[in-house]
Amino acid sequence: MKIESIVIPATSDFASLYIEQKEPVKGFFHYDITENTVFEQRYHDVMGRDFDRAGIANCIEEYMEKFPQTEHTKKSIEKLRNEGSTVVIGGQQAGLLTGPLYTIHKIVSIIKLAQQQEKLLEKPVVPVFWIAGEDHDFLEINHIYAEAGQTMKKISFAGNLDEKRMTSDISYDKAEMRKWVERVFMHFGERKHTKEILSTLHKSILKYETITDLFSDIIMSLFKEYGLLIIDSAHPSLRQLEQPYFAKLIDNCSEITDAVLNQQESIMGYGFNKVIEMDKNAANLFYYLDNERILLDYHADGNYFEAKKANFQIKKEDIHNLLRAYPERFSNNVVTRPIMQEWLFPSLAFIAGPGEIAYWGELKLAFDTLKFKMPPIIPRMNMTFIDAAIERDIVELELSLRDILTQGIDSNKTNFLETAADKDLDNMLDQTKDFLEGQYGSIINRLEENDRGLVPLARKNLSFHMNQIDFLIRKANMSLETKHKTILDKYNRIEQHLRPLSSPQERIWNVFYYLNEMGEEFIHQLMMENYEFDGAHKIIKL
Template identity: 35%
Template sequence: MKLEQISLPVNNTLLSEYWSGSEKLHTFFQYPLQDESYLERAKYLKNRNYQTKQLSEIIRSFMEPYGLTDKIKENLSYLADGSPVIVGGQQAGILTGPLYSVYKAITVILLAKEQTQKLGIKVLPLFWIAGEDHDIEEINHTYTILKAEPKKRVYSVRKNRKTMASTTDINKIELKNTIDDIFKDFGETEYTQNLYQFIIHSIDESNTFTDFFVRCMHSFFKDEGLLMIDAAYVPFRKFESNFFNQIIEENEKIAEVVVLKERILSDSGFGTPIVATIENANLFFVRDGERFLLERNENFYINKQANVKFSKEELQEIANKNPENLSNNVVTRPLMQEMTLPVLAFVGGPGELAYWATLKDAFEVLNLQMPIIVPRLNVTLVTRQVEQLLKDFELKVENVFDGNVNELKNKFLESVQDYQAKEQINQLHELVEVHYGKLLEHLHGQQIHLDNIVEKNKNYHQQQFDFLQSKIEQQIVMKHEKMIRQFNTISSEINPMNNYQERVFNPYQYVNIYGPSFISDLLDLPFEFTNTHYIVRM
């Protein structure tokens, strides 16, 4: 593997400004992104009391069914003793979801190693699984490449109820059918059989989306000692009981400051990432695994769809006795992380950075500090096949992102068109128009009025000419199929559907080609935390 850095246009203005240390963002974040901030944050955490022994046991009990390596056990001991953590998280997608889930974990691990060295204290990597999220449509699919084009592969089982990923049972037969389709698209390599058997075994051992996700992620990062916790894990929810109470106690104030902060963020030109409202309680009520967002209405917390209505005291009673029946949203999840974990830094993508920018004052309402926010690594993988094609066409990776590949393909298609055939068909169109005009003129002279029939007959012939033209064009494309497929391969692999590769494909596409050490090989690369896009040439 060879690592390179390139500069790409940043579509996210807030991310660009954040990397530059812009004064415009000073009031939205607690710490600037610099070395001194880690020292300051570490001192702050040292003076706070976290129940890390209990937390360590909860994480141990969550991870035990998936297997505890020596490195994980060691990190759990450090956590019990109060070591700070680098946190990143993601929803429980199929086959880990898009590559950026893995890149988040890699960023978390590498940043923890870096800060362990710089601070002289043990810093631990922790992955927060958003198993409480209920938008199954976001996580029930992945993409492969089929015939040089991105192909969406969907686990198509649907449920009427919006249950959380951690409580949504998977239909193992249907999921295996989806996996079969995915692996057919991958193609056979020397690694395929073992990889396929691992995935099928993982499905057999899993009950929910979260189970399957954890098994996939754990297989990649267990030897790195990556700790994982599911937000919806019941023992963890019970651990959060008192913290839910604090959020309920300050609920109205939290909503007020977030709405105001988002308004200021919008006025500064950074949009409204949350679209926060004063009435939003920023908490869900959970019933039979299904989440219902609560709103404040006068002195009550309500959800009309679920037909629930709680007074503040009743909601606090739920927090005390059955905290597993409560769940956080995009506003209160970061607050809950801060209350439960000694977070040195949070690793997030561009979207997460945007909504965290609305939360600084909400942290302060609860007498908390927002942690350091670190953008995750951005990576594009260039396979050996694509590398060769780029050389053949004398292209750089940057050219793919700026649309040059599509321009080249269109120029090529233009160059191979049969213009003589097209011209002759155009002449046929004109001849038909002329002769049908003469026929109509003759019929009118004979007092015969068949205009509609003549027009229909003429259109039929014109359609046949168009059909003939399309068939000629198809034959030309087929004749040059190899060249067109090469252009499509470059675009589809590097910039699929005009999107970043890391947002579309899952890591197993590359593990299937380069083997089980693929992720550990990525971890060995000399990544730095900078505002650049990384290219990994395989």
């Protein structure tokens, strides 16, 4: 592997300005991530707060018991118990086969930043990956993409489409999951490592029952050597730890909502769109009722909580009683999840994707309301993997990698075809169409004067001739593409691997394509590299 860095804009203006630490965006966060002392400042701030490190370490240890681990895992759990420890944390939904590549990029970012800061601070820093098992949008995680000819095909697992259930409660049919995985690998193709990978996946499918557990198993299989800790946000023991913090969220829900709305108003005043949708009655909490996750509103005038769609209403004092009896029924939304994480974990930094940067920017005043700071928000590393064949094609076609990643390749392909086309033939065909339109125009005018009944026939004749010429043009273009198929295939391959479906590679491709090609060595090589958290895009040459 070889790493190069190029500067390309983030997928949103807000994230780009944050990465560059420019105003007004910089002012929506508590820490300047470009300051050399930012992690020392944060460490000092974290050490001034109290955390139940033993409680969260025990909870993680219990959750991880059934997943692959090594001595590095156990060492990280012991480090977390240390009163001087901090964590680098980030999270994602539990995608099938880990989902898009950005999940892998985020985990690599979490581990590498934790390693770097542990050396610099000379204090224990633990990498923690938070699995959003409480989320309930199954359609977001039930598929991956794989190559199918000259396009990327969405391969969906039918599974349980009950979208209101938490992911951690969604079980899968083991036979159907095995078939789905085999269908995915059919698109990847038979390689040296295919049988071994499929054998491992089949065993994991049989071992577990839920989407989240299968995800956790795969993640730990890949990263067990690097001290990564994982926790499912829906784990019952975690809910017990969260119970007193849910009580705080219930008591402060109106103040939190007002703070977010005020922050959004400030952000929109600078021309940005808000990313968190909420109204003035939002409680920013979910309640699990009859296997359905319902979003609560709070009405201060009547001092009660409500979920209109579920016909659910409860007084504030009664919801506290429910919380004490059934903490596992409560879960966070996009506003309260970051707050909950900051109560649970002594976080040195949060690793965020571009969309997460935008919603964290709307939370500063909410944190101020609760009298503590949000952590330094560190943009996760953006990566693009390029194999040797694709790199050769880029060089041969004299393309700009930066342009490919930001704009795609359509304009280059169009320019090539225009250059290769028979311009004399194109001109002849265009002139023929112009001539026929002119002649038939004169014929139709004459018929309008002398024999109007023949006008429809004349128009039909013109349409027939024009269609025939258009047919000839299409055939000429097809012949041109056939003649230059080798070159056009190179353009298509480059686009499919680096800018598939007009999206970044990390949003479409899946890590198992690369594992199928290179085996687990792919992850080990990725983890051996040194990375800078400088906001630059990492080009990983395989």
